[in-house]
Amino acid sequence: MIWLFIKNRIKPQWLVIVILLISLVDMWQVNKRYLNDSMFTPPTQNQRAFEASPTDQTILSDPTLYYRVLNMATSTFNDGITPYWHKTIGGYHAAKLRRYQDLIDVHLSKEMGALHNEIIETQGDLSEVSGADFEVLNMLNTKWVIMPSQSGQTLPIENPHAFGNAWFVDNVVYVNTPDEEIDALGKVDLHTTAVVNQNDADVLKDWTISPHDSLSTIQLTDYEANKLRYQVVAKKDELAVFSEIYYPDGWQIHIDGKPAQMLRVNYTLRALPIPAGSKTVEFYFDPTSIKVTDGIAYSAILLMLLTAGGAIYFWIKRRKKLTVDS
Numbered sequence: 615m616i617w618l619f620i621k622n623r624i625k626p627q628w629l630v631i632v633i634l635l636i637s638l639v640d641m642w643q644v645n646k647r648y649l650n651d652s653m654f655t656p657p658t659q660n661q662r663a664f665e666a667s668p669t670d671q672t673i674l675s676d677p678t679l680y681y682r683v684l685n686m687a688t689s690t691f692n693d694g695i696t697p698y699w700h701k702t703i704g705g706y707h708a709a710k711l712r713r714y715q716d717l718i719d720v721h722l723s724k725e726m727g728a729l730h731n732e733i734i735e736t737q738g739d740l741s742e743v744s745g746a747d748f749e750v751l752n753m754l755n756t757k758w759v760i761m762p763s764q765s766g767q768t769l770p771i772e773n774p775h776a777f778g779n780a781w782f783v784d785n786v787v788y789v790n791t792p793d794e795e796i797d798a799l800g801k802v803d804l805h806t807t808a809v810v811n812q813n814d815a816d817v818l819k820d821w822t823i824s825p826h827d828s829l830s831t832i833q834l835t836d837y838e839a840n841k842l843r844y845q846v847v848a849k850k851d852e853l854a855v856f857s858e859i860y861y862p863d864g865w866q867i868h869i870d871g872k873p874a875q876m877l878r879v880n881y882t883l884r885a886l887p888i889p890a891g892s893k894t895v896e897f898y899f900d901p902t903s904i905k906v907t908d909g910i911a912y913s914a915i916l917l918m919l920l921t922a923g924g925a926i927y928f929w930i931k932r933r934k935k936l937t938v939d940s
Contacts, residue, residue: 619925626929630922637918669768670699673758680779680837681757682857686730687768691718696760703756713882714859720796721750733761738771745775752777753804753880755857779834780844782826782852783808786879788815796881808855808879817877818853821887826852832888832895840899848890856884856897864901869893 619629666674673683683700685693690704697705703722710718728747736742738761745752752775759771784806789795791811798809810818827849836843842858860878867874867886870893879885888895 622932626925629925633918633922664695664698666699667768669760669770672770673700673760676758678757679834680755681776682755683758683760684726684729684751684756685760686726687760687762690726700758703751703754711859711861711882716796717750717882721799725749725751729759730761733759733771738769740771741774745773748775749804750799753855753857753883755779777805777857780832780854780856781805782830782832782848782854783885784823784825786810786818786823786853788812792881799880804880808853808885809881810877810879810885814877814879817875818887821853822851823853824850826850842897844895846888846893846895848888848893850890852888852890854886854888854895855879856886858884858897860884864899864903866898866900868896868898 615624615629615632618624619626680701682703683696684690684703685696688696692706693702693704694706696702725748729751732740732743732747748756752773755776755778757773757776759773761769761771763769786808787798787802788810789798789812795809795811802809830847830849830852832844832846832848832854834842835845842856846852846854859882860876862876862878865876867876869886869888874886874895876884876886876897884897886895
């Protein structure tokens with residue numbers, strides 16, 4: 615089409631129309647692969663599927679800013695309903711992070727069985743047990759458990775042993791391989807000890823690890839999917855572990871507005887050395903890949919507009935010339 619336009623075989627307005635039509639058809643075909651007519655259902659059907667149960671309502675009344683829910687009344691890791699209301703341990707995604715899948719296979723599946731038994735034995739009062747048999751679930755801040763009942767309904771069970779959003783540790787255990795790292799989770803007290811692979815230990819090379827000060831505090835104050843803010847009062851230099859999955863690409867970390875570097879601990883979680891004092895710690899997701907993609911998209915749109923504008927300009931110029939010549 616551009617060649618025909620250059621040879622004055624077609625008018626500029628037709629060139630623009632044809633380019634827009636080609637772009638529309640191309641985008642339509644791609645979009646229909648991911649969103650087609652078979653994916654739409656009547657609104658009433660969707661509303662029935664996602665109605666909050668009495669158990670959901672009880673859990674949602676918890677004023678805590680952030681916690682996770684374990685639903686053992688359904689297929690935990692193939693569940694698309696619970697994540698509609700809660701931040702969950704399970705849920706479904708066709709492409710889970712490899713390390714989180716490892717955590718499910720090695721620890722979570724086993725701990726879920728132990729937790730189920732202890733809930734039955736204590737009739738739902740988990741304050742009667744130590745929580746040592748489900749420490750990995752505790753480090754993932756599993757504050758609520760949804761249990762099936764004999765009536766066919768569900769029951770909310772509160773777990774008082776959940777570690778919370780973040781905590782300070784007293785010491786570090788260094789290991790040499792990923793296998794040693796994940797195996798160590800079942801051998802150490804995860805509330806007081808962080809397991810660190812030697813390959814991730816550079817962040818701590820100039821840091822002295824010692825028992826945390828009991829007066830030091832860390833609290834999550836703002837939570838969004840792409841931004842977390844914590845208020846910290848550290849009576850001395852502390853090592854904080856966060857109940858968030860470690861994923862280095864795209865996450866930016868700042869302490870009082872200054873860049874900081876996190877490390878991976880406990881096979882899947884984030885940790886951050888925090889200097890003594892009152893600090894504001896922020897994690898926010900700002901991946902370079904999105905900026906690059908946006909840049910390419912906007913450049914393509916600009917190129918299309920320039921092409922269309924240039925075509926119109928030359929067409930008007932040619933018309934004026936023809937008018938003058940005549």
